[in-house]
Amino acid sequence: MSGVLRAELVRLRVRRFTWLVLVVVTIVSASVAVYAWSEARHPTAAEIAAAHEAYQEDVARWAAEGLARCEKTSRDAVAQGVPGLDCDRMGPTAESYVLDQPSFRDDGVPHLGQLAAPVVIGALLLGASLVTAEFGAGSMGLWLTFVAPRARVFRAKAAAAGVGGAAVGLLAGAVGAGGTAIAFAVLHRLHPGAASAVGATAGALGRLALLGALAGVVGAGLGFALRHVAVVMGVALWWVLSVELVAPLAWARAQPLTLGLNVRAWVDGRATYTVQEWVPDPTLAGALVRGDVDHVVGALQGGLVLALAAAVVTAVGLVVFCARDVT
Amino acid sequence: MDGLAVTARGLTKSYVRFPLRRVRVVRGLDLEVPAGGVHALLGPNGSGKTTTLRMLLGLVRAEAGSVRVLGHAIPRELPAVVGRIGAVVEQPRLFPAFSGRRNLELLALAADVPATRVDEVLDEVGLRDRDRDPVRRYSLGMRQRVAIAATLLKRPDLVVLDEPTNGLDPQGVHDVRVLVRRLADEGRTVLVSSHALGDVEQVADTASVLAEGRLVAQGSLEELLATHGRTRLRVRIAEPERAAGVLAQQGWSAVVEDGVVVMTDPPPGPDVSRVLAGVGLYVEELTASRPDLESAYLALTAGSGPTAAPVRDAAEVAL
Numbered sequence: 001m002s003g004v005l006r007a008e009l010v011r012l013r014v015r016r017f018t019w020l021v022l023v024v025v026t027i028v029s030a031s032v033a034v035y036a037w038s039e040a041r042h043p044t045a046a047e048i049a050a051a052h053e054a055y056q057e058d059v060a061r062w063a064a065e066g067l068a069r070c071e072k073t074s075r076d077a078v079a080q081g082v083p084g085l086d087c088d089r090m091g092p093t094a095e096s097y098v099l100d101q102p103s104f105r106d107d108g109v110p111h112l113g114q115l116a117a118p119v120v121i122g123a124l125l126l127g128a129s130l131v132t133a134e135f136g137a138g139s140m141g142l143w144l145t146f147v148a149p150r151a152r153v154f155r156a157k158a159a160a161a162g163v164g165g166a167a168v169g170l171l172a173g174a175v176g177a178g179g180t181a182i183a184f185a186v187l188h189r190l191h192p193g194a195a196s197a198v199g200a201t202a203g204a205l206g207r208l209a210l211l212g213a214l215a216g217v218v219g220a221g222l223g224f225a226l227r228h229v230a231v232v233m234g235v236a237l238w239w240v241l242s243v244e245l246v247a248p249l250a251w252a253r254a255q256p257l258t259l260g261l262n263v264r265a266w267v268d269g270r271a272t273y274t275v276q277e278w279v280p281d282p283t284l285a286g287a288l289v290r291g292d293v294d295h296v297v298g299a300l301q302g303g304l305v306l307a308l309a310a311a312v313v314t315a316v317g318l319v320v321f322c323a324r325d326v327t
Numbered sequence: 328m329d330g331l332a333v334t335a336r337g338l339t340k341s342y343v344r345f346p347l348r349r350v351r352v353v354r355g356l357d358l359e360v361p362a363g364g365v366h367a368l369l370g371p372n373g374s375g376k377t378t379t380l381r382m383l384l385g386l387v388r389a390e391a392g393s394v395r396v397l398g399h400a401i402p403r404e405l406p407a408v409v410g411r412i413g414a415v416v417e418q419p420r421l422f423p424a425f426s427g428r429r430n431l432e433l434l435a436l437a438a439d440v441p442a443t444r445v446d447e448v449l450d451e452v453g454l455r456d457r458d459r460d461p462v463r464r465y466s467l468g469m470r471q472r473v474a475i476a477a478t479l480l481k482r483p484d485l486v487v488l489d490e491p492t493n494g495l496d497p498q499g500v501h502d503v504r505v506l507v508r509r510l511a512d513e514g515r516t517v518l519v520s521s522h523a524l525g526d527v528e529q530v531a532d533t534a535s536v537l538a539e540g541r542l543v544a545q546g547s548l549e550e551l552l553a554t555h556g557r558t559r560l561r562v563r564i565a566e567p568e569r570a571a572g573v574l575a576q577q578g579w580s581a582v583v584e585d586g587v588v589v590m591t592d593p594p595p596g597p598d599v600s601r602v603l604a605g606v607g608l609y610v611e612e613l614t615a616s617r618p619d620l621e622s623a624y625l626a627l628t629a630g631s632g633p634t635a636a637p638v639r640d641a642a643e644v645a646l
Contacts, residue, residue: 003436003437004436004437006436007433007436008437010433010436011422014429137420137422137423138417138420139420139421139422140420141381141384141386141420142415142416142420142421142477143437144385144386145384145386145409145412145414146409146434146437146438146477146481147409147437148385148405148406148409149405149406152406325381325386325387325388326381326386326387327387
């Protein structure tokens with residue numbers, strides 16, 4: 001590790017803003033654990049009583065009118081050549097009114113995907129401020145009289161921002177996963193799938209850490225290119241509004257190019273988006289109708305798109321930093 | 328290196344100012360800084376001193392011209408020579424939340440300088456007793472000392488200091504002056520820009536004078552004083568305004584400053600006394616001063632500076 005990178009890591013560690021970001025991310029991540037606990041807890045006596053009452057009401061309603069309506073609908077369908085309904089199986093069942101028995105692996109770990117947004121925002125701010133603070137204070141000039149060439153300074157700061165971003169992702173994941181695990185353990189629901197949950201949790205933490213690292217590097221790249229953290233956040237906001245939200249409305253096929261979808265794909269393992277396409281008409285052979293078609297973006301594709309975006313922003317930041325005067 | 332630590336040829340630099348107006352701040356500047364000794368870069372505000380220093384350090388890219396520092400072309404060969412340069416440009420830009428020691432330790436780490444060197448440079452600038460205080464609690468003078476200590480970390484061959492005595496108390500000014508002289512006496516080249524002409528005169532060996540982005544004079548201090556320095560004669564008299572008028576009628580330069588008539592490049596004192604006595608004005612005191620840097624500087628930069636017209640030329644165009 002070069003001296004300049006070590007110096008940057010020391011600076012990153014002792015900056016107050018770094019700790020502020022970590023504290024905020026910790027608080028936000030803890031809220032995920034609170035949410036997981038609320039979903040995993042055992043139902044109260046009042047909730048059980050309410051469920052029982054609702055079940056009784058629905059059984060009575062089904063017996064009074066639901067069954068007869070179902071059988072009429074079924075007869076009409078058969079008359080039109082369409083398969084009828086199995087009304088005996090369509091009545092209310094007690095199982096439907098019993099709350100699920102959530103497991104940590106299937107219901108707790110997926111909650112960690114909700115941390116993607118705070119991780120990206122926190123790491124982006126961390127990386128951007130690490131660089132822009134030096135332009136603002138004028139210390140970049142002092143730095144450059146100590147280390148040359150500029151690309152070396154850039155590499156060190158971008159790498160430090162990446163490390164900081166990874167720390168944000170790891171912390172968020174650890175707090176979220178730890179809190180959720182504690183919640184499930186307290187509720188005695190940790191055991192189902194506990195062994196495989198360790199691997200799933202480790203995978204989620206790793207993906208959040210990598211996401212944070214990329215966001216940190218992107219923040220640093222934007223910081224070098226724009227030099228003011230407010231401008232960086234303004235550009236990020238513009239991107240979200242115009243590219244992430246509006247562009248897919250105007251052109252649905254642009255969805256796989258949006259960073260939000262790829263972040264979800266990376267963190268959750270897959271993400272889907274819907275596009276209206278011409279598809280075969282199931283009722284008329286050879287005919288086409290417009291219909292919604294789901295497409296899947298895998299984790300690998302999401303990761304590659306995010307890495308490519310980070311590389312582009314980083315390259316722009318490097319070129320601007322090497323070309324512009326430092327005053 | 329031809330005995331030169333710094334050589335600049337035809338340096339030109341413009342900035343874009345609001346609203347989209349290009350202002351040329353350095354115009355075809357030629358500069359030669361001899362190796363060893365203290366070289367002063369003088370000029371009024373806006374004359375291009377700081378921009379020139381920034382170009383020498385590779386922080387700002389020249390539009391035209393070339394720079395060689397310690398025999399290396401800048402900015403292309405900056406990595407090869409940056410370890411031999413220590414510089415503070417404008418105000419010391421330190422990390423305010425860190426202590427002076429922590430700032431120096433970080434810079435030492437970045438420059439691959441042993442940490443033990445931090446103690447040495449803190450001793451050199453006399454800041455050991457406050458080295459663990461946050462820089463934001465330092466006075467400007469203390470920040471200046473930390474910044475100078477930073478420049479010394481690398482044991483540089485060339486030290487570049489921009490207005491190093493700005494904001495310092497008299498003791499601080501004296502300490503910096505002694506430090507600068509000592510650095511030069513140790514064989515280093517010290518390039519210092521300053522408005523404190525009295526301080527410069529005491530420590531500098533050579534100087535360059537800039538006005539409106541151009542070099543107007545360059546050479547040893549003795550040469551500059553001999554060529555551009557002015558002798559002055561201060562005349563204390565009962566009616567200074569009337570006396571100045573009488574002297575001006577003789578074709579001599581005479582103005583009233585603080586109730587005293589000041590003559591530049593005056594005739595012999597007895598001639599002044601005789602002329603004034605002829606109109607019933609009798610001199611109370613005559614004081615002659617030798618040519619000094621201030622008079623040379625004023626002569627060289629007359630008409631430029633912040634009180635003069637803005638520094639613009641044909642290159643200033645609306646974009």
